[in-house]
Amino acid sequence: MARSQRVTLRDVADRLGLSANTVSRALAGKDQVSEATRDMIRAEAKRLGYVPNSHARSLVSGRTMVVGLVITNPSNPFYAALISAVERQCRAAGYSVLLLVTEDSEDNEERAVQQLLRTSVDGVLGVATECRSDVWDGLSGAGIPVVQLSRDIPGRGMDFVGIDVESAIHEAVVRVARTGVRRIWLLEEDLRVSTVAARTAGFRRALDDLGIAHAHSLVLKVPTRRTSGATLPWRPDDAYALAANLITPGNHPDLVVTANDYFALGVYQAIRECGLAVPDDVRVLGYGDHPFAGYLQPALSTIRLPAEEVGTAAVDLLLRRIADPDRPRTSTRLHAGLVERQSTG
Amino acid sequence: MARSQRVTLRDVADRLGLSANTVSRALAGKDQVSEATRDMIRAEAKRLGYVPNSHARSLVSGRTMVVGLVITNPSNPFYAALISAVERQCRAAGYSVLLLVTEDSEDNEERAVQQLLRTSVDGVLGVATECRSDVWDGLSGAGIPVVQLSRDIPGRGMDFVGIDVESAIHEAVVRVARTGVRRIWLLEEDLRVSTVAARTAGFRRALDDLGIAHAHSLVLKVPTRRTSGATLPWRPDDAYALAANLITPGNHPDLVVTANDYFALGVYQAIRECGLAVPDDVRVLGYGDHPFAGYLQPALSTIRLPAEEVGTAAVDLLLRRIADPDRPRTSTRLHAGLVERQSTG
DNA sequence: CTGAAAGCGCTAACAC
DNA sequence: GTGTTAGCGCTTTCAG
Numbered sequence: 236m237a238r239s240q241r242v243t244l245r246d247v248a249d250r251l252g253l254s255a256n257t258v259s260r261a262l263a264g265k266d267q268v269s270e271a272t273r274d275m276i277r278a279e280a281k282r283l284g285y286v287p288n289s290h291a292r293s294l295v296s297g298r299t300m301v302v303g304l305v306i307t308n309p310s311n312p313f314y315a316a317l318i319s320a321v322e323r324q325c326r327a328a329g330y331s332v333l334l335l336v337t338e339d340s341e342d343n344e345e346r347a348v349q350q351l352l353r354t355s356v357d358g359v360l361g362v363a364t365e366c367r368s369d370v371w372d373g374l375s376g377a378g379i380p381v382v383q384l385s386r387d388i389p390g391r392g393m394d395f396v397g398i399d400v401e402s403a404i405h406e407a408v409v410r411v412a413r414t415g416v417r418r419i420w421l422l423e424e425d426l427r428v429s430t431v432a433a434r435t436a437g438f439r440r441a442l443d444d445l446g447i448a449h450a451h452s453l454v455l456k457v458p459t460r461r462t463s464g465a466t467l468p469w470r471p472d473d474a475y476a477l478a479a480n481l482i483t484p485g486n487h488p489d490l491v492v493t494a495n496d497y498f499a500l501g502v503y504q505a506i507r508e509c510g511l512a513v514p515d516d517v518r519v520l521g522y523g524d525h526p527f528a529g530y531l532q533p534a535l536s537t538i539r540l541p542a543e544e545v546g547t548a549a550v551d552l553l554l555r556r557i558a559d560p561d562r563p564r565t566s567t568r569l570h571a572g573l574v575e576r577q578s579t580g
Numbered sequence: 581m582a583r584s585q586r587v588t589l590r591d592v593a594d595r596l597g598l599s600a601n602t603v604s605r606a607l608a609g610k611d612q613v614s615e616a617t618r619d620m621i622r623a624e625a626k627r628l629g630y631v632p633n634s635h636a637r638s639l640v641s642g643r644t645m646v647v648g649l650v651i652t653n654p655s656n657p658f659y660a661a662l663i664s665a666v667e668r669q670c671r672a673a674g675y676s677v678l679l680l681v682t683e684d685s686e687d688n689e690e691r692a693v694q695q696l697l698r699t700s701v702d703g704v705l706g707v708a709t710e711c712r713s714d715v716w717d718g719l720s721g722a723g724i725p726v727v728q729l730s731r732d733i734p735g736r737g738m739d740f741v742g743i744d745v746e747s748a749i750h751e752a753v754v755r756v757a758r759t760g761v762r763r764i765w766l767l768e769e770d771l772r773v774s775t776v777a778a779r780t781a782g783f784r785r786a787l788d789d790l791g792i793a794h795a796h797s798l799v800l801k802v803p804t805r806r807t808s809g810a811t812l813p814w815r816p817d818d819a820y821a822l823a824a825n826l827i828t829p830g831n832h833p834d835l836v837v838t839a840n841d842y843f844a845l846g847v848y849q850a851i852r853e854c855g856l857a858v859p860d861d862v863r864v865l866g867y868g869d870h871p872f873a874g875y876l877q878p879a880l881s882t883i884r885l886p887a888e889e890v891g892t893a894a895v896d897l898l899l900r901r902i903a904d905p906d907r908p909r910t911s912t913r914l915h916a917g918l919v920e921r922q923s924t925g
Numbered sequence: 926c927t928g929a930a931a932g933c934g935c936t937a938a939c940a941c
Numbered sequence: 942g943t944g945t946t947a948g949c950g951c952t953t954t955c956a957g
Contacts, residue, residue: 291934293935334677500875
């Protein structure tokens with residue numbers, strides 16, 4: 236049972252006294268074959284358990300029906316949702332998904348691109364690791380369309396689908412800080428990527444609009460810890476460590492904005508431990524609307540990211556570009572809205 | 581720039597006045613080629629940007645260097661971690677990962693298997709949807725090794741790597757229910773899969789060992805809601821709805837065990853809302869040790885699942901089986917231990 | 926050490 | 942309608 240040779244077109248053809256070609260056309264549904272033979276072929280193919288070899292097909296057709304998905308970290312709930320949506324949409328269109336994880340390392344990213352080139356995927360959806368990186372050019376150069384997800388590498392001429400992070404943060408901070416807020420902190424990830432830049436920009440613009448002096452505010456980078464090669468989600472601990480050192484009853488911000496909801500968990504703890512309360516003493520605004528956000532005490536106000544929509548739109552865009560490589564480039568930024576709960580008063 | 585033909589072995593060979601064959605051997609590192617030509621070939625290949633075509637290679641070699649990963653839901657943190665670990669381990673061994681998502685639907689599972697067959701992957705890691713399903717036999721029948729992940733289909737003769745769920749629950753419940761606990765509930769997922777069965781069995785065995793009459797306990801199924809085709813993580817809301825209906829100040833369990841930490845979020849809320857307290861009135865034990873568990877108020881006691889270890893072990897096992905199809909079957913159950921925090925007193 | 930030939934499984938040209 | 946031929950890009954015989 237071990238070395239059961241795979242059934243090929245020829246096997247089906249031989250059994251029926253036909254040519255492989257006819258079988259191919261019959262199974263492909265081409266109309267150059269009689270009803271009778273077609274049915275006969277279909278039946279025999281099924282009986283023998285014939286399964287077409289996608290590699291042989293790709294070799295001649297030049298298409299693989301595979302899409303590459305390059306993600307930094309599947310344990311990040313946003314990316315997890317993205318993976319789900321992308322896979323579902325690809326599946327619906329008959330495409331398979333080759334998943335490559337970069338763990339935010341440029342080495343891995345480069346290897347991923349190489350892998351994609353070898354597999355000659357029909358298209359790629361990718362979250363870029365660095366803001367200015369040219370590893371992706373190899374794909375474009377080989378005629379493989381790339382849609383950048385979530386993080387934008389401007390000027391590289393690639394399609395982009397992501398979130399309007401700048402506006403989202405701006406809008407949310409202005410809304411949440413309306414009254415009596417003078418000192419605001421932003422707890423940011425320590426990554427040089429466009430989303431971090433956009434959050435920071437939106438934050439600063441909100442400060443301006445609120446008439447808050449930048450001197451009264453702070454953008455803090457929570458160090459990214461990598462644990463022995465493992466891809467971890469952001470660690471509440473790291474945000475806690477940072478916040479616990481800086482927040483005291485006598486000296487604390489009125490509002491802390493975090494780059495993700497995990498950081499907010501750490502901030503909650505830091506605030507609690509020094510005897511302060513959310514939101515009375517310190518308001519907290521998260522980012523991402525993770526499933527637990529609404530169940531914290533107090534419930535966390537946060538920004539809901541339309542991850543599914545991003546994934547779906549990105550696949551749609553990629554498929555359209557595959558169909559028409561010359562169509563104009565697109566850059567889509569979906570809106571992310573504030574979910575107001577108790578943590579912002 | 582659009583139709584840039586890919587560089588092939590022949591291109592490199594022609595440029596150098598050699599045969600494609602020689603180039604192939606040089607690049608494959610075979611020792612039947614002189615140092616000089618090898619270097620020359622390598623240089624030229626690099627200069628031209630040659631990338632081997634994996635499909636052509638697969639066609640002749642019969643190997644694809646692709647592993648199929650069949651997962652029910654990437655947004656489930658346990659599976660997300662599994663995906664990370666599997667991808668990393670595969671990458672380290674030179675394998676790519678084809679990701680198929682089933683959303684716990686048998687249809688999708690069957691299509692996934694078909695896809696895997698077409699791609700003729702070298703091996704498959706899969707979380708089975710139903711406890712008794714023969715869709716996977718197609719793979720084994722085609723000589724493609726399958727390692728079952730997390731959920732076990734007994735008797736099908738496939739390798740298995742998962743968690744010793746039964747013992748984990750038994751051990752944890754016995755430990756947590758030592759004193760003064762008479763009424764225990766288990767909030768379970770409404771799925772007919774082996775992990776649910778194992779949790780229930782471990783729970784019942786714990787009851788026996790504790791001398792608690794089964795009449796005083798309850799196994800409740802939280803209905804699985806599917807929202808318009810979207811793959812969602814378990815919903816705290818659903819657990820909340822169930823618990824809120826059943827828990828009253830005058831009539832409540834002493835301990836609630838949940839099938840995942842999300843359910844625990846809903847249970848917390850139900851308990852709070854009727855004026856009871858965790859853990860004084862009701863203890864709560866979660867499952868999965870999601871990142872937020874330790875940051876809840878009170879911090880949630882839960883069972884930590886070694887997701888990364890499962891993924892790594894599964895890949896190792898699969899690769900060993902690929903190398904030796906006749907090796908004896910293996911069934912590995914990793915230990916999952918209780919993390920005691922405040923919610924269990 | 927290198928080249929020529931064959932063929933992996935399939936589909937696109939052409940014949941008939 | 943159906944068969945024959947050729948070739949996708951690569952590796953593996955087998956010659957030289």
